[in-house]
Amino acid sequence: MVKKVGMEVSVAIGxxxxxxxxxxxxxxPITPQTHIVEHLAELVADGELDAAxxxxxxxxxAMSACLGSAAVGARTFxxxxxxxxxxxxxxxxxxxxxxxxxxxAVANRALSSPLxxxxxxxxxxxxxxxxxxxxxxxxxxxxxxxxxxxFRIAEDRRVLLPVMVHLDGxxxxxxxxxxxxxxxxxxxxxxxxxxxxxPLHPDKxxxxxxxxxxxxxxEAKWAQEVNLRASKEIILxxxxxxGKAFGRHYSPVESYKTEDAKVLLLTMGSFSETAMxxxxxxxxxxxxxxxxxxxLWRPFPFEEFRQAVKDAETLIVVDRxxxxxxxxxxxxxEVRSALYGEAKKPKVVSFVAGLGGRDITQAGFETIINKGIxxxxxxxxxxxxxxxxxx
Amino acid sequence: xxxxxxxxxxxxxxxxxxxxxxxxxxxxxxxxxVRLACKALGQNVVIxxxxxxxxxxxxxxxxxxxxxxxIHTLFENSAAVASGIESGLKMLMKKGRIAQQEIKVVxxxxxxxxxxxxxxxxxxxxxxxxxxxxxxFDNEAYMNTGIQRSSATPFGAAxxxxxxxxxxxxxxxxxxxxxxxxxxxxxxxxxxxxxSYPFDLIEKVEKGASTPGPAYVHILSxxxxxxxxxxxxxxxxxxxxxxxxxxxxxxVENGKYKLNFDFPELRPVVDYLKLQGRxxxxxxxxxxxxxxxxxxxxxxxxxxxxxxxx
Ligand SMILES: Cc1ncc(C[n+]2csc(CCOP(=O)(O)OP(=O)(O)O)c2C)c(N)n1
Ligand code: SF4
Ligand SMILES: [Mg+2]
Numbered sequence: 001m002v003k004k005v006g007m008e009v010s011v012a013i014g015x016x017x018x019x020x021x022x023x024x025x026x027x028x029p030i031t032p033q034t035h036i037v038e039h040l041a042e043l044v045a046d047g048e049l050d051a052a053x054x055x056x057x058x059x060x061x062a063m064s065a066c067l068g069s070a071a072v073g074a075r076t077f078x079x080x081x082x083x084x085x086x087x088x089x090x091x092x093x094x095x096x097x098x099x100x101x102x103x104x105a106v107a108n109r110a111l112s113s114p115l116x117x118x119x120x121x122x123x124x125x126x127x128x129x130x131x132x133x134x135x136x137x138x139x140x141x142x143x144x145x146x147x148x149x150x151f152r153i154a155e156d157r158r159v160l161l162p163v164m165v166h167l168d169g170x171x172x173x174x175x176x177x178x179x180x181x182x183x184x185x186x187x188x189x190x191x192x193x194x195x196x197x198x199p200l201h202p203d204k205x206x207x208x209x210x211x212x213x214x215x216x217x218x219e220a221k222w223a224q225e226v227n228l229r230a231s232k233e234i235i236l237x238x239x240x241x242x243g244k245a246f247g248r249h250y251s252p253v254e255s256y257k258t259e260d261a262k263v264l265l266l267t268m269g270s271f272s273e274t275a276m277x278x279x280x281x282x283x284x285x286x287x288x289x290x291x292x293x294x295x296l297w298r299p300f301p302f303e304e305f306r307q308a309v310k311d312a313e314t315l316i317v318v319d320r321x322x323x324x325x326x327x328x329x330x331x332x333x334e335v336r337s338a339l340y341g342e343a344k345k346p347k348v349v350s351f352v353a354g355l356g357g358r359d360i361t362q363a364g365f366e367t368i369i370n371k372g373i374x375x376x377x378x379x380x381x382x383x384x385x386x387x388x389x390x391x
Numbered sequence: 392x393x394x395x396x397x398x399x400x401x402x403x404x405x406x407x408x409x410x411x412x413x414x415x416x417x418x419x420x421x422x423x424x425v426r427l428a429c430k431a432l433g434q435n436v437v438i439x440x441x442x443x444x445x446x447x448x449x450x451x452x453x454x455x456x457x458x459x460x461x462i463h464t465l466f467e468n469s470a471a472v473a474s475g476i477e478s479g480l481k482m483l484m485k486k487g488r489i490a491q492q493e494i495k496v497v498x499x500x501x502x503x504x505x506x507x508x509x510x511x512x513x514x515x516x517x518x519x520x521x522x523x524x525x526x527x528f529d530n531e532a533y534m535n536t537g538i539q540r541s542s543a544t545p546f547g548a549a550x551x552x553x554x555x556x557x558x559x560x561x562x563x564x565x566x567x568x569x570x571x572x573x574x575x576x577x578x579x580x581x582x583x584x585x586x587s588y589p590f591d592l593i594e595k596v597e598k599g600a601s602t603p604g605p606a607y608v609h610i611l612s613x614x615x616x617x618x619x620x621x622x623x624x625x626x627x628x629x630x631x632x633x634x635x636x637x638x639x640x641x642x643v644e645n646g647k648y649k650l651n652f653d654f655p656e657l658r659p660v661v662d663y664l665k666l667q668g669r670x671x672x673x674x675x676x677x678x679x680x681x682x683x684x685x686x687x688x689x690x691x692x693x694x695x696x697x698x699x700x701x
Contacts, residue, residue: 050485060467061516
């Protein structure tokens with residue numbers, strides 16, 4: 001029987017990892033990820049989850065231990081946020097390059113300095129090019145569902161890549177939501193045991209992590225790129241299978257009321273739910289506005305994205321991170337370059353807002369939309385607009 | 392000496408898992424140490440290797456010198472990677488997904504990867520009590536990147552970042568005591584070794600690998616390239632390091648120190664120093680200072696060992 005319970009999203013992630021039957025969890029605490037790993041430690045301590053919990057001494061070691069564990073074929077999970085993700089940085093590249101199917105939840109957090117434990121997307125954007133598959137989620141159910149999908153995608157023999165599941169720190173990690181948990185047997189059927197093809201084992205010795213001179217390095221890297229791009233097909237298949245088994249459907253670019261919309265707002269993460277309410281309100285007033293969100297951030301869903309925005313006149317992108325001295329929000333930069341060569345495309349306006357946990361209210365989104373429309377008509381001197389910040 | 396031909400093959404396996412074809416320099420003591428350690432470890436092992444000379448010389452894609460499962464990821468994390476390997480294997484065996492068997496987990500790193508950049512990861516892994524062996528191959532500098540000083544570089548040694556100059560005598564700090572730091576974690580087994588004493592080295596690696604819980608073996612590895620010494624003196628210089636008391640061979644078993652080779656009289660340190668270009672510049676005063684320190688440290692170690700024997 002399917003059960004629906006009210007639960008803190010962080011705790012729900014722990015429950016999902018338990019249902020996914022993880023073998024090894026190596027993690028280091030950092031706000032706002034702590035409740036995830038605390039709950040996992042508790043599940044292991046109570047014998048409810050038969051896994052090794054490695055209480056490492058840093059995030060660098062957390063991800064390093066995950067490399068070792070995934071390399072022997074164990075189902076491996078970790079979680080982090082902000083500074084922790086930054087401390088893992090060099091290790092993240094190794095996980096993807098060595099094709100180790102680690103799954104990591106990231107409770108997105110701003111970066112120091114000044115120190116901020118609150119949410120934004122500075123940490124995510126800094127690890128954009130690490131070669132991981134990256135998924136964004138907007139509510140507790142989506143996180144739980146995508147933890148199952150993440151393991152299945154990561155461990156798929158055709159993929160074998162690590163997956164990050166992003167959720168906004170506090171705004172999502174710390175809220176209590178109604179969440180539907182599937183039966184263990186349903187999860188088991190969807191997610192068979194991990195069968196890593198070439199694990200480290202004396203029966204069949206393998207050498208992993210060679211050093212590559214110029215005569216082999218570019219081929220190794222190109223193979224990785226081809227592999228990550230090709231993973232999109234399997235990600236789509238996995239979501240389809242998930243939809244069939246669980247009745248909830250996911251796609252790389254989610255559209256909300258975009259039919260006939262002249263103006264589109266683009267967001268990522270939990271703020272999308274506020275944005276939706278605003279879209280509803282404006283639609284009620286007869287305005288042709290809609291919302292698009294990236295669910296799949298890497299590999300970048302070029303086709304789906306172009307398709308989703310091609311008929312709009314204006315596309316307003318709201319980033320939750322700065323690219324210092326650069327062209328505005330990192331998401332907007334990618335959006336602009338994805339559309340640059342298209343014959344039919346909307347005008348793109350870039351906003352940066354919601355840094356360090358600052359809320360964007362419904363009124364805020366409304367202002368962003370109105371100002372965005374004005375800029376797309378009259379133009380602006382700025383590469384991007386900063387919203388909701390005192391001078 | 393001749394007798395070696397007769398009895399060595401009976402005592403030491405001919406089977407190598409770290410095999411020829413690697414690109415270590417002529418006379419490399421570290422490669423010799425790795426080879427001997429691998430003989431001791433045998434086939435049922437998984438190795439996590441840090442970045443450094445031994446990793447670079449043994450694994451240029453698409454070739455390998457390793458006949459055992461081996462993974463290299465980064466410079467400072469071999470102990471953490473080994474933690475994951477050990478925990479992963481343990482869980483997979485517990486859940487019946489791989490056959491129950493004894494697989495030794497070994498982390499390997501140079502002195503830089505151990506006593507500097509990897510110290511935190513090592514300390515964490517020792518403290519958590521993983522069942523693994525950590526081997527430090529100590530050639531007393533960052534050799535892979537071109538002979539830069541580490542905290543294991545001895546006092547007075549010239550390296551490219553502790554150069555000798557009008558106002559510099561080379562390295563000004565004393566060698567960090569890594570085995571003591573490992574022992575301070577109250578782990579069951581710590582030992583020092585040197586490939587110039589191959590049987591002793593093999594025995595210690597075997598012991599470390601079969602000890603339940605964390606074990607640490609610190610192996611002094613002569614590096615002719617970095618130490619600026621003749622390539623045919625690798626074994627001799629290793630012996631001199633021990634005979635002068637500069638690198639004593641000892642074990643710390645469950646906290647108890649045991650000196651494995653004691654000498655009624657230590658050779659003067661100058662016998663060791665004078666064969667190496669990295670010490671060429673040392674004045675008599677400085678050599679005397681080193682002698683004083685070595686004599687005192689050796690006496691302290693000996694006392695600790697004899698106290699523990701009681
Ligand atoms: C984070 C990081 N910093 C620096 C380096 C460069 N580096 C690679 S190996 C090495 C020195 C290795 O020295 P050691 O551990 O003593 O091993 P050896 O080469 O002497 O055997 C350095 C500095 C690196 N690979 N990674
Ligand atoms: S530099 Fe030294 S340690 Fe490195 S391969 Fe050459 S001799 Fe061996
Ligand atoms: Mg070294």
